[in-house]
Amino acid sequence: MGKKRITQLLENLKENQQHELQNAAAIYTVAQVAVNELQQQNLQVKEQPIATLPSTLNIIDKAQLLQQYGSYNACRKVAKERGIKFSRTPSWEQLAAALTYAEAFQTIITNYIQTYPYPKLQGTTFELIFK
DSSP: OOHHHHHHHHHHHHHHHHHHHHHHHHHHHHHHHHHHHHHHHHHHHHHSOOOOOOSSOOOOOHHHHHHHHSSHHHHHHHHHHTTOOOSSOOOHHHHHHHHHHHHHHHHHHHHHHHHSOOGGGTTOOOOOOOO
16 A cells, blocks of 8 residues: 555544544534433422322221222232232231322322323333232
């Protein structure tokens, strides 16, 4: 390769390097603006209460469960439909507490979705797992 060709390739390399630096700077600027925007949105979200729940949780009792669902097996079926899984056969008290928590979770989730809707998630199902 001749000296002229090597000089030309070096010039092209320098130009390409300069373009890459400019592109990197532009990408960094856009990313920084996006990060700042997300941080600002995060601060706004933290300032807004998502849902107001009572300070004490009023757990429903066996009589209310029987009145609402009719039987122990019907309560178990409702719990299963709501994604509640027990490690062993639950007592009435455990069923009542689990269904109470499920209702509270549903209230929180509904309020959050109404406050911060995201249309592209329409039809999406979430299963929450607590251990």
